[in-house]
Amino acid sequence: IRVNLREMLISQNDQEMKAYVERIDELSGTLSSNLTSFEKTIHSKEIRDKYDEIIKDLKKYNSDIDNIEQLFLDKKFDEGKNLLYGEAETYVTKIKDNMDFIVEAKTTQAKDKANQNSSSASSAIMVMIVIIAISIIISIILGFWISGVITKPLKKVVEMINEMKSGILTKRLNINTNDEIGDIAKAMDEMADNLRDNVVNNMKKISEGDLNIS
Secondary structure: HHHHHHHHHHHOOOOHHHHHHHHHHHHHHHHHHHHHHHHOOOHHHHHHHHHHHHHHHHHHHHHHHHHHHHHHHOOOOOHHHHHHHHHHHHHHHHHHHHHHHHHHHHHHHHHHHHHHHHHHHHHHHHHHHHHHOOOOOOHHHHHHHHHHHHHHHHHHHHHHHHHHOOOOOOOOOOEEEEEEEHHHHHHHHHHHHHHHHHHHHHHHHOOOOOOOOO
């Protein structure tokens, strides 16, 4: 906007100055629209206060712009120049300083938000790692436990069969679980009982002189 006002002062041509006025009006409308959109993003009091100061100074600056344009169009270039580089320049400086403050504050807020998100993400990753580690440990423990539940009874079955092959019929598994291992153990114990009974009966018959062994 200031550039176009300066161009008006340099040109001092009626047609060109009117073109610059139209350009200034267009830029002022764009600035106003952008500020209205930006207002919706304000969430802190300090930025709200600076924004309100900008709006207040901008109204005064726009009034000065209208006066400067009219003075230039009326060929009162010295008066317009004094206003342009005097009061109007003061408002421009104040508006710029407040805008710089808002930009810096917004940048700081964005960095803080990014750091917060990064911290949250790191915490979430750490929780996931801990959960995975615990799951692995539990899986290993369950694996050993299940292996023990199956392997130990099977070892007892093998040991009993080996003893039975050697003629030892006194060993019993005594496994009372309600599963396939328990069924095998019961069958082995019953078989050992039957074999023992048959051997005892046959030995008794032999001792009595009965050689009809079943």
